[in-house]
Amino acid sequence: MTILNKEEAKALLEKVLSYSKADECEINLSGGDGGNIRYARNSVSTSGGVSQSSLVVSSAFGKKLGVATINEFDEESLKKVVKRSEELAQLAPENPEFMSFLGPQTYGPDTPTFSEVTASLTPKERADAVAQSLKVSKDNNLNAAGFLEDSKGYTAMMNSKGLFAYNKSTSVAFNVTMRTNDGKGSGYATRGYNDFSKLDTKKDTTVAAKKASMSATAKAIEPGKYTVILEPTAVAVMLENIFFAMDARQADEGRSFMSKAGGKTKIGEQMMDAKVNIYSDPYNTELPTGTWSGDGRPQEKINWIEKGAVKNLYSSRYWAQKTGIKAIPQPDGAIMQGGTKTLEQLIKETEKGILVTRLWYIRQVDPQTLLLTGLTRDGTFYIENGEIKFPVKNFRFNESPIIMLNNLEDMGISERTVSAESNVNYLLPPLKVRDFTFTSLSDAV
Amino acid sequence: MKRRNFIYLTGVGAAAAMMPSIPVWGNEISPEAALEYVDPAVKKLIADVALNAAKSKGATYTDVRIGRYLNQFVVTREDKVQNIVNTESYGVGIRVIANGSWGFAATDKMDNDSIAKAAALAVSIAKENSRLLTEPVQLAPQKGYGEVSWKAPIEKNAFEVPVKEKVDLLLSVNDAAMKGGADYVNSILFLVNEQKYFASTDGSYIDQDIHRIWPTFFLTKINKETGKFETRNALSAPTGMGYEYLDAKPQHKIKTAAGTLYKGRYDMLEDAKQAASQVGDKLKAKTVEPGKYDLVLDPSHLWLTIHESTGHPTELDRVLGYEANFAGTSFLTLDKWESKKFNYGNKLVNIKADKTQVGSLGAVGYDDEGVKCGEWDVVKDGVLVNYQAIRDQAHILGLTASQGCCYADNWSSVQFQRMANISLQPGKEKLSVDDMIKNVEKGIYIIGDGSFSIDQQRYNFQFGGQLFYEIKEGKIVGMLKDVAYQANTQEFWNSCGAICDANDYRLGGSFFDGKGQPSQSSAVSHGSSTTRFNGVNVINTARKI
Numbered sequence: 002m003t004i005l006n007k008e009e010a011k012a013l014l015e016k017v018l019s020y021s022k023a024d025e026c027e028i029n030l031s032g033g034d035g036g037n038i039r040y041a042r043n044s045v046s047t048s049g050g051v052s053q054s055s056l057v058v059s060s061a062f063g064k065k066l067g068v069a070t071i072n073e074f075d076e077e078s079l080k081k082v083v084k085r086s087e088e089l090a091q092l093a094p095e096n097p098e099f100m101s102f103l104g105p106q107t108y109g110p111d112t113p114t115f116s117e118v119t120a121s122l123t124p125k126e127r128a129d130a131v132a133q134s135l136k137v138s139k140d141n142n143l144n145a146a147g148f149l150e151d152s153k154g155y156t157a158m159m160n161s162k163g164l165f166a167y168n169k170s171t172s173v174a175f176n177v178t179m180r181t182n183d184g185k186g187s188g189y190a191t192r193g194y195n196d197f198s199k200l201d202t203k204k205d206t207t208v209a210a211k212k213a214s215m216s217a218t219a220k221a222i223e224p225g226k227y228t229v230i231l232e233p234t235a236v237a238v239m240l241e242n243i244f245f246a247m248d249a250r251q252a253d254e255g256r257s258f259m260s261k262a263g264g265k266t267k268i269g270e271q272m273m274d275a276k277v278n279i280y281s282d283p284y285n286t287e288l289p290t291g292t293w294s295g296d297g298r299p300q301e302k303i304n305w306i307e308k309g310a311v312k313n314l315y316s317s318r319y320w321a322q323k324t325g326i327k328a329i330p331q332p333d334g335a336i337m338q339g340g341t342k343t344l345e346q347l348i349k350e351t352e353k354g355i356l357v358t359r360l361w362y363i364r365q366v367d368p369q370t371l372l373l374t375g376l377t378r379d380g381t382f383y384i385e386n387g388e389i390k391f392p393v394k395n396f397r398f399n400e401s402p403i404i405m406l407n408n409l410e411d412m413g414i415s416e417r418t419v420s421a422e423s424n425v426n427y428l429l430p431p432l433k434v435r436d437f438t439f440t441s442l443s444d445a446v
Numbered sequence: 447m448k449r450r451n452f453i454y455l456t457g458v459g460a461a462a463a464m465m466p467s468i469p470v471w472g473n474e475i476s477p478e479a480a481l482e483y484v485d486p487a488v489k490k491l492i493a494d495v496a497l498n499a500a501k502s503k504g505a506t507y508t509d510v511r512i513g514r515y516l517n518q519f520v521v522t523r524e525d526k527v528q529n530i531v532n533t534e535s536y537g538v539g540i541r542v543i544a545n546g547s548w549g550f551a552a553t554d555k556m557d558n559d560s561i562a563k564a565a566a567l568a569v570s571i572a573k574e575n576s577r578l579l580t581e582p583v584q585l586a587p588q589k590g591y592g593e594v595s596w597k598a599p600i601e602k603n604a605f606e607v608p609v610k611e612k613v614d615l616l617l618s619v620n621d622a623a624m625k626g627g628a629d630y631v632n633s634i635l636f637l638v639n640e641q642k643y644f645a646s647t648d649g650s651y652i653d654q655d656i657h658r659i660w661p662t663f664f665l666t667k668i669n670k671e672t673g674k675f676e677t678r679n680a681l682s683a684p685t686g687m688g689y690e691y692l693d694a695k696p697q698h699k700i701k702t703a704a705g706t707l708y709k710g711r712y713d714m715l716e717d718a719k720q721a722a723s724q725v726g727d728k729l730k731a732k733t734v735e736p737g738k739y740d741l742v743l744d745p746s747h748l749w750l751t752i753h754e755s756t757g758h759p760t761e762l763d764r765v766l767g768y769e770a771n772f773a774g775t776s777f778l779t780l781d782k783w784e785s786k787k788f789n790y791g792n793k794l795v796n797i798k799a800d801k802t803q804v805g806s807l808g809a810v811g812y813d814d815e816g817v818k819c820g821e822w823d824v825v826k827d828g829v830l831v832n833y834q835a836i837r838d839q840a841h842i843l844g845l846t847a848s849q850g851c852c853y854a855d856n857w858s859s860v861q862f863q864r865m866a867n868i869s870l871q872p873g874k875e876k877l878s879v880d881d882m883i884k885n886v887e888k889g890i891y892i893i894g895d896g897s898f899s900i901d902q903q904r905y906n907f908q909f910g911g912q913l914f915y916e917i918k919e920g921k922i923v924g925m926l927k928d929v930a931y932q933a934n935t936q937e938f939w940n941s942c943g944a945i946c947d948a949n950d951y952r953l954g955g956s957f958f959d960g961k962g963q964p965s966q967s968s969a970v971s972h973g974s975s976t977t978r979f980n981g982v983n984v985i986n987t988a989r990k991i
Contacts, residue, residue, distance in 0.1 A: 037963070040578065041766075041767055041771065045547060046548070046768055047550065047860045048860075049550035050571065051552045052564075072555075092609075097526060098528070128575055132578055146767060146770035148772070254629075255629070256666050256675050262670070361901075362902070364897045364899045365897060366897045366930060367987055367989065372989050374930070376901045376906065399930075399985070401991055421772075440932065440985060444903070445774070445901035445903035445904075446903065
């Protein structure tokens, strides 16, 4: 599949737009290639490659919208897709919340979301990276299961109001679980990058291997409230449940954790510890993301939580106009301002506590309080007098990430991590939190 | 990301966060285009191009899946239509064995050249990966069926029903909910049609047409004084049926002390009316006292507990470690099966796997590697007796044929072992729900599915629900809230106290069972009658932030 450059995409979109007879027309174009390898039981299992492209035409007559898509770009197909979207629009009911498409926007400079190294990856290089991971496993007499996936693609959009946007990106994701052959120890590592050359499968697998060996003689300790140190992988799956719930309309309507009595919201109120600062920034060099959202709105640096108070919520353009707030789109990643300590220092300064390296199967129990349940997995350890004393059996927890951030004691250096639940990339620190609620024990390894 | 896409598309935000949702995605098309069907003769030509191309590059086995995956969503809130989307995903996936290793490639370009290139890529991936193999792939024998077809036995193709009729239904549901006192209501009709063609070097050319439907709603009521809110989701089940699912007759309704429940078909309007009343009761309900309770679990709830605690741990790929890096492994290790005496549950517990039950989400004629489907026992009189396996795993169980559990959620996804319908068999003695409740001293009657979570080996789970009724001395005395129960799988199934008879047997299920990397979703049903479990640990989930 060819990755269209900015000029090629623009020329194609202009051609499609020239066929439009609707009041308004908007076109989204995308294409890409992906490849992956999966392995388990120290051996490759499934793998594959997929190539896809699509052109989506949205035509509007008044407040009536029709959408049609095609993946063939010859002239006849392009005319057909425009006509079909217009026919659908004529048949559609009026949507009172329809917003006229955005006019021309000013976006910041391109962000380094595209890597030539990743884009030119071959099946051989992919297999070589996995071979390195498997070697660590076999050398340590462990059992490896893992996944390596990469993709390259481009997105572009144009509308009849004069908006044009283009971006190309690459991504690579790697995660591995190492288990002891008796099934009593397990360790995990995960990494995500835009640039494949940053990935070191040997190093990451070694980290997982160490956790597997260290966790093999786990003891049961009583569930209850404990001081915990959460590694960034565990922090990600807790905090993203806050990010996913920061919709302005839900808050205004009284059905989110941001709602309060009398139809008001908790915007600006301190809900978490004053050390909590969370923002998104497409220009961050460690976590570059696109400079525009799917409907053409610019992605800018946004402070979501400042000193423990929620400052901004994201919103549809319709709701923002209705309520007179700025229409901020949902970001593509989030960053929590970290501290200067390493994970080892956090452990060293802990008298009694539990090191949680990963949390898993996170589900919301109550949308009002963002109470979540889930379990520890792949290495949980008891800390005493600044040292890891012994591995402990896994726990189920019931905890709200809001309460957790309110109980924040300390944090380490932020690093890029990936949510194993949503695959979204974040920059997050390890957190030390008091009174984290474990409600039962699990026999799972 | 797919889950987020679904939430974005349906615009139901927090309400959708309660759903086990990972949808299959596709391109948007017109409703009329969804009624077009690609001629099997054309698909056979395409398949032969791929089979020949792969063979010429050195593949020793090849299968080709030409898939057209159609979805229709109608999404409304209160008095507004938010979105009507028709999507189509059409392409070809080619799986090969070369040098003893699997390879796979897929493309949405359906010209001979692109298909041959994809076949060549699949072979080159297989050859490249073969150096990482510990042992070559071993496929259970499978005879070719020649040119055959299978169609889901639906009465009314939901894609043929005019969009206006669907919009009118959803808006009337919303109107009933709002008039009943709800503050917000989102309703969604979600339709799926999989038109899939399978061809393999074994000599099969299989054309199948599969339909699914899921009408659902999310209703919210807010106490403005306190700022507290409660939700009540629809008690519908996603099913492998056509639009007839929405045509409920009196025989499809079960009247209970907790309202009307639905068997086989669904009255969406009636459920919305009772939901509006029940969500008001939820706001006023008593918060649960934590402790041990006997649980009476309705099939609209129990399906999810079966799914997580029986369906997943009996998947052979998990048992063997193929999912160790993602979905997890299983506590039901091979030694427990080999012993022929592992008490998964007590003697009341009989669980079957099937891929054929009419109206179920898992029903197909043949699986995605060309194996004719059937049914088998998984737990017999409480003892673990079997798993769920596919062709490259059958030899591990000493089977001479696959059990037909192979599925891919799209032409672009590689097929692998997925869950069959896994269902708890009804009690053999005559027993109604009312009679079951009469014998409970201290219990909770739970209806509908809610929050769910289980560990990676399927020991420790926690489930919520939609409606919780307190039972005292054989009578329902009122509604409870903030209820979740935690248990260990083996202890839970050994605490089974009674199972209602076949009159009460109903199917629940999910469109979005997630597994694999890249993650794929699969639709699966789970049947049961109302079942009692004794002395289960209940926690209180109320918090303040």
